[in-house]
Every structure is written in C-alpha cells, then in structure tokens.
Amino acid sequence: MSFLAPFYLLLAGAAAVPLLLHLLRRNVGERVEFPAARYLQRAEREHSKSLRLRNLLLMLLRVLLLLLLALAAARPFVRGVGTGHGATAVAIVLDNSLSTTAVSGGVPAFNRLRDGAHAVLLAATPADRLWLVTADGALRAGSREALLNELARVSPLEGAGDLPLAFRRAGAAVRAAPLPARVVAVATDGQRTAWASARRIPDAVAVLAFDGPPPSNHAVLGVDVQPARWTPRGAVIARIAASDSVGYRIVLGNRTAARGIAARDERPSVRLSPPERGWQSGAVELEPDDFPADDARHFAVWIGAPPAASAAASAGPFVATALATLVADGRASAGSGVTITSADMLTGLPALLLVPADPLRIGAANRALARFNIPWRFGAAVATPTAAHGGGLDGVTVSRRYRLERQGGPAPSDTLASAGADAWAVAGPGYVLLASPIDPAATDLPLRAVFLPWLSQMLGQRLGAPAGDVGAPIVASPGAPLVLPAAVDAIESASGARRSIVSEHIDAPTERGVWFLLRAGRRVGALVVEAPDAESDLTRWRPRELAQRLGGADARGVTSPDALAHAAFTAGARHPFTTPLLVLAFLLLAAEAAVVRANRPVTA
C-alpha cells in the first residue's frame, strides 16, 4: 500500500482520543450535582458487564473509524483491489536506435515499438503523469495528447543513442513524481550491446521486446584508409561481418571504385590510385539485407599528387639516392616543394631538416631555426649509441646526435621519435627535424628498410600536405559531442549541404555520412559520422530476461503493444482505495450509531 498524501496519516493520531477517553473516562469530566446519583450507581452495578462490553465496542468502532478516515485522507493505493488503474507515473523509453530499423516479418522493429508506446499512451488517464524518452536520452513530458503528437514525430536515430542513459532518466522522472505508482515502460528491440551497461532501477519496469531470433545481418563494421593521405595511391581495408560471403562495392565520390566478394570473416583490402584530388568521401557498401542501415560505411581521404621534393647536397648521398628512388616509383616528384637539407642551409619551408655534418655549423643551424620560428635548437652532442623508438623508427641505432632542446613559444610540434630520454625526430607546421645527419656514422637509419617508407611518409603525409590542412579525418557517432580544429567555420555534406560552425565544440550531425570541414570555403579536413559497429550486433535479450535485468522481481516482459499497455498500469500500478475505506467508515459510523441508539432511553 502506498499513499498519495501520506502527511494525512498523522490524523491517525486522533484515534488516541477515543482510546484515552475510554481509559480515562473515570477520571475526567466535571462534577455535576445529581440527586439521583444512587440510581446511576445502581444502574452501573447491575449492568456493569454489558456496559463494559458496549463501551469497549464503541471505543473500538470509534478508533477504527478515525483510523479509516485518516487512511482515506492519505489517499491510499493498493495492489490488486479496485477497478481501472490509479494515478500512475509512466515513463516510456522508446528505443529508436539505428538497430530498430531492422526489418522483421516485413515490418521495421521500430514500428512495433512505437505501437507499444502508442498503446501505453492511449491507456493513460488524465490523472497519470507521462514522459516519453527516446534512445538519445531526450525526455519529453506532457499530457497524453501532447506525447501522442511527439510520438508521431519520433523517427529512428542514425546512431545507437544511449539507452542506459534514457532508462536512467526515465527512472528519475517517475521517482520524482508525487504518485504512488511508478512504472518505466520500455519498448526496445532488446539489443544486448545497447543494454549492456544498463543498471537496475527500483521502480516497476515493463518491457516490450521480441521473443524470436534477430534477423540475419551482414554489416560493414569499419573502413580503414591506408595511408591517411593518398599521394595519390592508397588502400581501403574493410571489416565486414557476414555469416556467408557477401558482395561489396567501394564507392569513391560518385563512382564505383571497386567491387568484389568478401568471404566470411575476410577483410578485403583494395588498393586504389584514383584521379580525384583533394578531400573525397567514399563508402564501402554491401548487398542489402533486413538491416540495411549497416550495409554501408563511409570514409574520407585526402588525395593529391606526389609531393615535389629536392635534396640539397648537405643532406648527404643517402637522401639523394632515396629521393631518386621515390621519384622513380612515383611516390614523389622532382621539384622545389619540399627541401631536404641541413638546418644551417635552410632557406624556406616546408623542409626536412638534418644536422649539419660540420659541428662548427651548429650555431648557424640554430640561428636558421630561430629565423623560421622553429621552436627547437640543437644542444650538446651525444655520442652514446642509443636505440630510437616511436614514429616507425623503432630499433634504429643512433650513435651520434645532438640533444634537441625545446624553446618557448606557441608553435605546436610533435615528437615523432625519441632516442633515450631525448627527442630525436620532431615535426611541426612545415618542417620535420632530425637530430642526426643521415649518415651511417651517426645512425643506421639509411641502411634500414624503414628508411624509404619513412622518408615517403614524411614527404607525403607531413610535408606535402597543403598549408592549413587538418590531417586525418575525425570520426564520430551521430549526435556525439566533438571538438573541431580551430578556424573551421562550416561543415559541408557530400551532397553539398552546409552548416555554419560558431564554436569548436559541436554535436556531430545526426545523419551518417561524410562532412567536409571548411575554412574560408576550402576543404581542410573531413568528419566521418558513423554508428558504432556494436550497433550491427543484433543479438537480443528476451523480454523476460531484459525485464529482470532492468527491474528485478517487479518487472514484466511482454511481446505485444497491448500487453505493454496492460503491464504498464498493472505491473507497478496500484488502485485507489479511498472509496472502499470511506464506505467502510460509513458502515462503522452506522454501526456506532446503532450501538448508541440501542442505548437510547426507553419511553415509559
């Protein structure tokens, strides 16, 4: 039993009044002169037993009457008694995550779930408090009609949402309601990954879910683009989940770049050398199935011409030979775009800078670095052989180097590789600085296999990119908060739709796909909005299992919309018990009156 106005239970204390009067009646009351007191005494003496019984009965009736009135005033609600349902706080959690677009029996799961929410709202009365919470955690409160209108506007999300958050908010909403019956009605496809982190709540829970097996599904779980910048060659590697072989297509821009068949658990990798230039959107698409939302996954890549580079004589013969090899392979071109030189000979950026071979030129090199606002200086020479680590240079032996010293200043920089505790290779806007000459006497880097790929990467990814480019694409879930690079003033979809950006902190678009980052109208990066790959795992909780997981013993799992409506108002609902109490109180009052009337004087 619960109470709508429990404060009135204090009135039950009034029951002590007849009790006290009964116990103290011999000691209270004024003294009244009454000559016929001897008749009173005789009456009490001769009828003491019946009087005691009658007084006890009257006392019990009056105490019970007051208790019933106090209970009725507190507006009690009890289970299993009465008709209809009492005022109930019902929060409907409508799962509209991407997985609910999966088709089962020819109908998207979302349609059935929305029907469940609709049935709950239709069963509500004006006395109920109602909320509608969608998978993104958005909580809507209002009357039945208002929420029916809201429900009609709800559509599936492009992402997974956050069902545990939505569930918590629903629980908090009903708990805050001053109603005795509180129920969270959940309409969900029961996806295990979506509910994995959900916590049980103390309120009654009714769950509408599906009892059958989930629809078969194949999905593109992820797309890796190697390298991040194509100059112009690169590879697309797809992670595909399928129970059998499935056909795939790689789309770049508006054209099909490749097709193929992926065997089960295969990760197809397609090398491409597309003619497009600049930031491009692409997708890996599978043949459609019952859950089409994860049959395609997007990616973005920057494609450009091979970087033009030249090697100064101060860079040494190994660099000149390596660059010639890259030019011959088409991964670089001969030109003045990027200069590879010793730091003391620096005349402009972008440049790959090396230590001068002559120690006497270290001072000139530091002055050149300062002149171009590069926040690093060559310090003391270190002749202790050390193994480098990081930046793809792990295991490279460094036998002679200069300690790189960071200077103050706002210019950003990255440490690509270290030697011992010191930075060995660092990079910043327009430069890569190596703390050793590329000479076998100083390091065995030019003798190792990683030298050419490393040099190609430095030229193509670090130094060959257009000025102001933000680098690798940003990946986010639909609607997720993210931080954009500075000075991005707009984003543009692959179809050309633009949105202005006023703050670096934004929520990702709710539509999946590729959004290009614009700075003064120029594409400087890309934002890939995709649902988490876990959304493609349609493994389900059964209704009963999920109900027990969310609500414990006070939970019911159902499989039809009408059953959800019924469960929402009976699983935790309590019926008003005021009227039966008042009827009972009236009967007690009548009984009391009858007992009193039986004591009326008999007319002589």
Add this chain to the structure above:
Amino acid sequence: MESSAVRADLHDPATLASLGHLEVIARWVVDGFLSGLHRSPRKGFSVEFADFRPYQPGDDLRYVDWKIAARSDRWVVKQYEEETNLRATIILDVSASMDWRGAPAAERLTKRTYGEQLAAALALLLLRQRDAVGLIRFDDAVRTSVPPRARTSQWRRLVAALMEPSGGRASDAPTALAQAARLVTRRGMVIFISDLLVDVDATLSALRGLRAAGHDVTVLHVMDPAERSFLLSGEARYADPESELVVPAGADVRAVYDRTVETVIAEWRSALGAMGARYEVVLTDQPYATPLRRVFDARQRQP
C-alpha cells in the same frame, strides 16, 4: 389570571410560578381545579358553630343564614368547627436533593418549589373541602410542624410555614412520618410529598406504621424529568448533594439508568400498593391537576 380563560391547574408549573406568589398561585390552581369538577356529592356537616363568612359562589345554600340575609340583605354562610371528619397532614420533603432541577433551568422548577406549590394547592383544596390540614416539613430533621386545623387562618399559617427556610441536607423521612403519626391521632389522611431519595426500608416501615394506624396514605413521588429519564450527556462525575456519593458516568448509561428508574418506581409502587398506600410519580414539568386529582380522588373515598 382568569380561571375561566386558562385553568391554572393545567398550566405549565414553571410559567405559573413566574406569575405570582405561592399563595396566589395556589388559589389560581385550586380555583381552576375546582371549576373543572362536578359538584361533590359529599357534604360537610356541622357539629359546632364557629363563624360566619361571606357567601361565595359554589357554597351550599343549605348553610346560608337566611335570617341575616333577610335582615341585612347580605348573604353569609355559617362555618362550623368540625365541618369534616377528615384530618389531613401533608408531609413535605425539603432536603437538599429536593432543591434541584435539571436543564433547562428556566423552564423547570426545583422539586422543592414544585412540592411547595403542590402542597399549598393541596392544602387549599382540602381546606375548601372543610378538611383540617396540617403540614410537616423535614430534611434531616423535622423543620416545621403545623397541626391540622380547618380554620380560615390555617391556610395562611400553612403558607407561612411553606415559606420557611430549611437548613439540613439529608432526608430523614421516617422521623417526619413518625411525627405525622403523633400529630394525627384520629384516622386521617397523610400526603407524603418527596423525591423518595431516602432510606427506603425505614421509610416504608414508617409508612407501614401509618397505614397500620388506619391512615390513608398517598405518596407523591416528585421527580425532575432529568431524573426520570437520564437526559444528561457527556462524561461527568455525578454527585449526590445529600451524601458523599459520586458516580462517574456518561451518556452510555442512559438506557440502563432509565431501566433502573423504572425498576425503582415499580418497587415503590409494589411496596406501597402492598400496604394499601397510593403512589403517584409527579414530574416537575407536569401541571398540578394530575396530583391534585389523585389526592382529590383519595379524599372522596374517605367517609
């Protein structure tokens, strides 16, 4: 008050009491009562001339002195010392228990006031019948004792005696009844007006003695309506003004109280009936006609 308009004996006693003095009210009551009677078949007869008095309507023409009427053209009737063979004694309880009235006080006389009015009216009625009337007032002792006389002045003596105060609390009815037995040596009539909140056995014993002496005994049991039927409500401690008895009670005892009073009345009626005495319960809101009729009937049965 014109008796022809409203008979005072049928009037509400409390209203009547507010209109005048005891003596006046008694006259109104008796006049009203007599006007409602048929002429009595019984006649008084003279044995010894006592006095003349002016003729009053209703006087028997046989007692008109025609000689005086012829000489002075004035009608007078002759009065005799022994106009009757009845000597009546009214015994009135004026104890503390009689000095009580229930609510509403404005509409109710105390039992004592009612008893005094009734005694006055009875005395006057009997005196009009040429009977000798005496009075004994008692509480815890005999306060007043007026021997029975039939003279005209007896009425005033009785009224004066009724006006006397009483100081006692308890009721010592047996002593008063014994005093009555001593006052009335010849067989006569004893009218006992009391609330009977007395020592029952001793009182019955005394009454039995009066009956044994040949007296005609009429007991008028004066009760306030609130005593007859327990009309008080609420929890209270009810105290007997004549004793230390205090009884806590509430409205819940109402029914059993009423049944007890019924039993008490029945016991009195039975005990008095067994000894040949008359018994009447008189409520203080009852017009005087009823008790008067009761006593008048008793008187008529006397020789």
